[in-house]
Amino acid sequence: xxxxxxxAKKDVKEAFRSKSTYLYVIFLCLxxxxxxxxxxxxxxxxxxxGVTSTELRLASQSFLNGVAYTLPFVLTMLIxxxxxxxxxxxxxxxxxxxxxxxxxxxxxxxxLGKSLAVALPAIIIALLVSLLALLAMNLVIxxxxxxxxxxxxxxxxxxxxxxxxxxxxxxxxLVSFLQLIMTNPTIANFAFIGIFIGIYxxxxxxxxxxxxxxxxxxxxxxxxxxxxxxxxxxxTKERIILSSKG
Amino acid sequence: xxxxxxxxxxxxxxxxxxxxxxxxxxxxxxDIYGYLGPNGAGKxxxxxxxxxxxxxxxxxxxxxxxxxxxxxxxxQKVGFxxxxxxxxxxxxxxxxxxxxxxIYSVSPARKRERIEEMLRLVGLWDRALDKVSAYSKxxxxxxxxxxxxxxxxxxxxxxxxxxxxxxSGQIEVRQIILDMAHKEGKTIFLSSHNLxxxxxxxxRIALIDRGEIKLYGELDELQQKMGxxxxxxxxxxxxxxxxxxxxxxxxxxxxxxRKDRTLIxxxxxxxxxxxxxxFLTQRGVRIEQVKRREASLEEIYTTILRGAEQx
Numbered sequence: 123x124x125x126x127x128x129x130a131k132k133d134v135k136e137a138f139r140s141k142s143t144y145l146y147v148i149f150l151c152l153x154x155x156x157x158x159x160x161x162x163x164x165x166x167x168x169x170x171x172g173v174t175s176t177e178l179r180l181a182s183q184s185f186l187n188g189v190a191y192t193l194p195f196v197l198t199m200l201i202x203x204x205x206x207x208x209x210x211x212x213x214x215x216x217x218x219x220x221x222x223x224x225x226x227x228x229x230x231x232x233x234l235g236k237s238l239a240v241a242l243p244a245i246i247i248a249l250l251v252s253l254l255a256l257l258a259m260n261l262v263i264x265x266x267x268x269x270x271x272x273x274x275x276x277x278x279x280x281x282x283x284x285x286x287x288x289x290x291x292x293x294x295x296l297v298s299f300l301q302l303i304m305t306n307p308t309i310a311n312f313a314f315i316g317i318f319i320g321i322y323x324x325x326x327x328x329x330x331x332x333x334x335x336x337x338x339x340x341x342x343x344x345x346x347x348x349x350x351x352x353x354x355x356x357x358t359k360e361r362i363i364l365s366s367k368g
Numbered sequence: 369x370x371x372x373x374x375x376x377x378x379x380x381x382x383x384x385x386x387x388x389x390x391x392x393x394x395x396x397x398x399d400i401y402g403y404l405g406p407n408g409a410g411k412x413x414x415x416x417x418x419x420x421x422x423x424x425x426x427x428x429x430x431x432x433x434x435x436x437x438x439x440x441x442x443x444q445k446v447g448f449x450x451x452x453x454x455x456x457x458x459x460x461x462x463x464x465x466x467x468x469x470x471i472y473s474v475s476p477a478r479k480r481e482r483i484e485e486m487l488r489l490v491g492l493w494d495r496a497l498d499k500v501s502a503y504s505k506x507x508x509x510x511x512x513x514x515x516x517x518x519x520x521x522x523x524x525x526x527x528x529x530x531x532x533x534x535x536s537g538q539i540e541v542r543q544i545i546l547d548m549a550h551k552e553g554k555t556i557f558l559s560s561h562n563l564x565x566x567x568x569x570x571x572r573i574a575l576i577d578r579g580e581i582k583l584y585g586e587l588d589e590l591q592q593k594m595g596x597x598x599x600x601x602x603x604x605x606x607x608x609x610x611x612x613x614x615x616x617x618x619x620x621x622x623x624x625x626r627k628d629r630t631l632i633x634x635x636x637x638x639x640x641x642x643x644x645x646x647f648l649t650q651r652g653v654r655i656e657q658v659k660r661r662e663a664s665l666e667e668i669y670t671t672i673l674r675g676a677e678q679x
Contacts, residue, residue: 135459217450220454225443225468226472
């Protein structure tokens with residue numbers, strides 16, 4: 123585990139040496155702004171309908187729960203795709219990965235290190251931005267409307283702060299695997315979008331409407347971990363080397 | 369002397385093509401071993417097998433007595449510079465070495481000392497805080513050599529370390545390799561198609577072509593063995609024509625070339641150098657030097673490869 127963290131630390135340091143990383147991350151964080159607009163519209167509509175303050179409070183609570191369930195997931199997935207470009211895609215293109223593979227490190231240490239390098243910064247940034255968004259929604263919309271702060275439900279917070287990072291890490295492990303063995307690792311990045319859309323659609327279907335968000339996330343995690351563990355047996359240094367250019 | 373690297377009957381197919389065919393050779397500790405061959409001969413594949421990056425279809429590779437294809441411990445004793453230098457452009461010189469120190473578990477106390485030592489050896493200590501992206505090819509290769517040495521390995525595996533480097537950079541890189549071998553006592557395995565470089569620094573060689581080892585051994589011995597029995601005689605005065613005509617009549621001797629005071633003779637199997645010396649001195653010729661003419665590495669290389677092409 124220690125060696126995996128050494129790899130992760132180096133990859134994250136390298137990613138933050140590039141100005142484009144900051145630009146991408148800031149741009150992606152701005153995607154939380156539509157949540158403000160949506161929340162504001164909901165509150166305005168309810169006020170126009172003349173609902174009671176209790177109903178307004180319940181609607182706000184429900185919206186903030188939704189933010190806690192979905193915003194960390196959306197941001198984590200999108201930011202992961204930025205860091206994945208540094209940790210594996212560039213390492214393969216510049217053939218620095220070949221040198222790393224020739225050291226005494228095991229393939230599992232390298233895979234874990236690369237997955238941590240992608241998932242950890244993305245999770246940290248996504249959670250910080252999500253918490254800031256919740257705080258800002260309270261300060262700008264909730265407090266002036268209902269008169270006090272509203273904290274999202276415990277289940278939504280646990281899902282956003284604990285289960286979503288687990289989902290993210292399992293997605294990243296799978297995508298990292300694909301990037302390691304694919305000749306064109308950039309294509310593997312589309313897996314982020316694919317898995318993201320898959321989980322998102324599962325949430326909005328009628329079939330899953332009765333399910334809890336946290337349950338959907340857990341099912342997705344178990345499925346992804348199963349697939350990743352199954353594929354892990356096919357990961358060899360030779361496969362990685364032969365899929366690299368040169 | 370113990371063996372540092374042993375390859376026994378290594379064969380490897382990639383994409384349906386046989387890249388290595390029954391490759392065997394031994395590198396002894398303290399050797400500077402030149403691994404020669406044209407592009408596509410199988411040099412890089414051999415190195416990848418030695419570093420455990422590719423698994424051979426058959427045969428065995430061992431480093432200091434440990435299985436190289438399975439064992440991470442074997443790689444702890446090895447430093448390497450691959451075809452792509454493997455340096456991180458966005459990190460500084462110091463950070464690149466520090467990263468590899470951590471990977472090889474160099475203790476923090478030793479790390480600082482070792483990084484300074486290596487950067488001084490390759491002449492980059494004053495550039496320790498510079499980003500690698502600003503480096504020339506020659507500087508990158510010097511840094512890659514420092515990185516290969518930073519954990520103090522016993523063996524260095526270098527895949528064309530001077531490829532793409534300008535002539536002055538090549539001299540610097542060669543000098544560093546020699547320092548590593550002589551001052552640090554490392555065993556060096558040098559893959560190259562630069563014959564001049566190999567001839568200058570290697571004591572033993574193997575020549576690979578189309579996946580097969582065509583020749584291997586001590587460079588001096590190979591040069592003598594393949595010198596076609598030529599003898600160079602240097603005299604104080606040019607030799608008179610009648611003496612040369614008489615010399616030609618000796619059995620197994622023919623004059624190949626003659627220029628001023630230098631005479632190149634070709635000797636058959638039964639030719640006797642001492643007989644020539646006696647013959648000339650009896651005729652009043654004063655001899656300065658007599659030496660067997662060794663084949664250059666270029667001659668060995670072209671002879672072997674032409675032979676292989678004709679087969």
